[in-house]
Amino acid sequence: MSSAPLLSTTSGFRSPRRDRxxxxxxAALTVVSAAVALLFFLPILWWALASIKPTQEILSVPPKLFxxxxxxxxxxxxxxxxxxxxxxxxxxxAVGRGSGGGTFYSIPxxxxxxxxxxxxxxxxxxxxxxxxYALSRFRMRRxxxxxxxxxxxxxxxxxxxxxxxxxxFRNLGWIDTYHGLILVHAAINxxxxxxxxxxxxxxxxxxxxxxxxxxxxxRFGAFRGVILNYVRGGLxxxxxxxxxxxxxxxxxxxxxxxxxxxxxxxxxxxFTTAFFTEWGYLAALGTASMVPIFVxxxxxxxxxxxxxxxxxxx
Amino acid sequence: xxxxxxxxxxxxxxxxxxxxxxxxxxLTRNVLSSDxxxxxxxxxVALLLFIGIYPLAYNLWNSFREFSPMxxxxxxxxxxxxxxxxxxxxVREALGTTAVYVSAALLIEFALxxxxxxxxNAGPWASGLWQSLLILxxxxxxxxxxxxxxxxxxxxxxALAYYLQSWGITDKVEPLLGGTGRYAIPAVLIPDIxxxxxxxxxxxxxxxxxxxxxxxxxxxxxxxxxWQTFWHVTLPMLRPMIxxxxxxRLVDLLKVFDYIFVMTSxxxxxRTEVLSFYAYQRSFTTIEWGYGSVLGIVILLLAxxxxxxxxxxxxxxx
Numbered sequence: 001m002s003s004a005p006l007l008s009t010t011s012g013f014r015s016p017r018r019d020r021x022x023x024x025x026x027a028a029l030t031v032v033s034a035a036v037a038l039l040f041f042l043p044i045l046w047w048a049l050a051s052i053k054p055t056q057e058i059l060s061v062p063p064k065l066f067x068x069x070x071x072x073x074x075x076x077x078x079x080x081x082x083x084x085x086x087x088x089x090x091x092x093x094a095v096g097r098g099s100g101g102g103t104f105y106s107i108p109x110x111x112x113x114x115x116x117x118x119x120x121x122x123x124x125x126x127x128x129x130x131x132x133y134a135l136s137r138f139r140m141r142r143x144x145x146x147x148x149x150x151x152x153x154x155x156x157x158x159x160x161x162x163x164x165x166x167x168x169f170r171n172l173g174w175i176d177t178y179h180g181l182i183l184v185h186a187a188i189n190x191x192x193x194x195x196x197x198x199x200x201x202x203x204x205x206x207x208x209x210x211x212x213x214x215x216x217x218x219r220f221g222a223f224r225g226v227i228l229n230y231v232r233g234g235l236x237x238x239x240x241x242x243x244x245x246x247x248x249x250x251x252x253x254x255x256x257x258x259x260x261x262x263x264x265x266x267x268x269x270x271f272t273t274a275f276f277t278e279w280g281y282l283a284a285l286g287t288a289s290m291v292p293i294f295v296x297x298x299x300x301x302x303x304x305x306x307x308x309x310x311x312x313x314x
Numbered sequence: 315x316x317x318x319x320x321x322x323x324x325x326x327x328x329x330x331x332x333x334x335x336x337x338x339x340x341l342t343r344n345v346l347s348s349d350x351x352x353x354x355x356x357x358x359v360a361l362l363l364f365i366g367i368y369p370l371a372y373n374l375w376n377s378f379r380e381f382s383p384m385x386x387x388x389x390x391x392x393x394x395x396x397x398x399x400x401x402x403x404x405v406r407e408a409l410g411t412t413a414v415y416v417s418a419a420l421l422i423e424f425a426l427x428x429x430x431x432x433x434x435n436a437g438p439w440a441s442g443l444w445q446s447l448l449i450l451x452x453x454x455x456x457x458x459x460x461x462x463x464x465x466x467x468x469x470x471x472x473a474l475a476y477y478l479q480s481w482g483i484t485d486k487v488e489p490l491l492g493g494t495g496r497y498a499i500p501a502v503l504i505p506d507i508x509x510x511x512x513x514x515x516x517x518x519x520x521x522x523x524x525x526x527x528x529x530x531x532x533x534x535x536x537x538x539x540x541w542q543t544f545w546h547v548t549l550p551m552l553r554p555m556i557x558x559x560x561x562x563r564l565v566d567l568l569k570v571f572d573y574i575f576v577m578t579s580x581x582x583x584x585r586t587e588v589l590s591f592y593a594y595q596r597s598f599t600t601i602e603w604g605y606g607s608v609l610g611i612v613i614l615l616l617a618x619x620x621x622x623x624x625x626x627x628x629x630x631x632x
Contacts (some may be wrong), residue, residue, distance in 0.1 A: 026438065026439065035445075037447040040447065041450065043451070059471045061471050063473045074570070127358040138354075153362045154565050155592065155621075156369060156370065156373075159569075164372035180448045191562075195561070199521075199554040203525075220447040236520070237516055237520035248453070248454075272461060277461065282461070286454065290450060294446060297472075
């Protein structure tokens with residue numbers, strides 16, 4: 001390994017002359033990175049292939065990469081609301097319906113998941129960012145206790161929280177509402193968002209606040225105008241995580257909704273009955289739902305990669 | 315951290331377009347210009363109290379009651395549920411299983427995640443693409459991932475099981491899932507590791523990107539090797555992010571449920587029965603709601619203790 005580039009944390013564009021690794025090292029790095037990423041990608045590839053395989057091929061072993069007759073029928077039903085009986089897809093005799101009365105047509109599920117995911121992510125960022133800044137910057141008594149209390153709000157297992165929340169929501173008339181689920185998912189993500197952002201604010205030198213305030217900015221002005229720009233990478237990572245946790249959350253979404261709102265994980269669970277799992281539909285929905293999130297992550301990635309340039313503060 | 319002092323000037327690039335630090339007016343000025351921390355903290359505290367306090371109170375109250383199948387009602391039982399905790403062998407076994415599961419998952423996911431974050435940060439071509447591909451396992455709902463791996467690990471038609479058998483790692487008698495359960499815990503750990511290693515990669519990579527570069531350059535100028543720079547400079551500066559990532563994974567792992575529920579239902583026997591699955595069994599299979607609440611509170615208390623020990627042992631400053 002040549003002088004330091006392998007473990008360097010500076011990305012190339014900051015001081016290109018010194019940090020650019022030899023092409024050989026860079027090529028080796030790329031090969032290893034690709035191998036790691038592909039290893040983690042394999043189950044998803046298998047899943048995506050299953051979504052275009054006819055029923056009898058889905059579970060064949062060893063799994064076939066080629067040499068099967070690809071079909072888009074699963075997607076026709078899941079995304080375009082085609083009549084599943086027309087394709088003679090099912091061996092289960094479920095005839096177009098999962099358990100629990102749901103259809104396999106999944107655009108409404110995707111819509112519900114997106115509304116709740118984006119709503120709760122926006123809400124939690126809005127509430128957690130000032131809180132994280134305060135925990136990082138202000139001197140206050142019992143600051144650590146408060147931070148720990150925030151953390152502790154994630155410790156109750158959903159299995160025992162689900163029932164009381166159901167009673168509470170029923171009394172409020174919030175079962176089957178977007179705002180109810182958005183509030184719950186925001187609360188689930190609040191501890192992670194607050195503490196993660198706090199640790200990013202901790203990395204930003206207090207000098208920057210002071211300088212802005214000397215320039216006449218208020219506390220809020222310094223926070224919004226200056227400091228926020230330095231935690232953009234942290235905000236991006238937090239947004240991705242909050243969205244992902246909301247997208248994946250199953251139990252509370254199941255208990256706090258009945259029919260008019262149904263998120264993707266809850267809908268997926270209705271594709272599996274006690275006797276039969278509709279692999280094709282499950283794989284098609286899973287693959288289809290991954291595409292928009294992948295795009296979302298790629299977009300947010302920009303901020304992750306560019307992050308901040310504290311090194312430029314000389 | 316912020317132990318690296320830099321000169322107190324504002325980087326104009328950081329503010330987007332020149333120095334636009336607008337003074338606030340009116341209400342915002344009065345409310346938010348203050349240093350009163352509660353104004354900044356109140357909204358999130360209100361949200362957490364609103365969603366969190368009723369489930370806690372309900373479970374505390376419920377832990378002193380029990381459903382009576384004879385009467386069909388819930389009756390007060392005093393401290394009986396709590397006393398039962400002390401003599402319940404399955405709780406002790408579940409504690410042990412939880413400890414094994416949590417420590418194995420945490421160690422593997424953290425080590426792998428840190429290694430991959432450093433690798434991606436070292437500047438391969440197309441690092442954004444590898445990074446985005448790697449995050450994908452996280453966006454599969456755990457319940458769905460558990461179903462996927464239940465198939466992949468199935469001894470008869472699972473692809474993973476097939477390859478493991480053809481490489482001679484497992485055999486038909488003792489497959490990954492099923493058999494005597496020799497590999498039951500690794501079998502449920504596989505989807506966990508697959509899904510949550512990216513969690514560490516995401517946080518640690520964001521942390522690595524956010525590190526100030528001066529100390530690293532100073533270290534290099536002083537002639538430190540790459541390994542020394544990583545061990546003595548990068549890693550200590552990364553500590554706050556590591557602390558938060560480990561802390562949250564720890565807390566989430568203590569409640570792990572989905573993989574076990576879908577893949578093994580705690581079996582074979584009680585081989586993979588972790589605490590939250592046992593709580594589920596008591597609450598919903600044997601309909602002992604009160605005792606289920608007790609177990610839920612036990613998980614909460616356990617998480618509080620473990621998190622505190624972690625913060626102290628690793629001297630996490632936050």
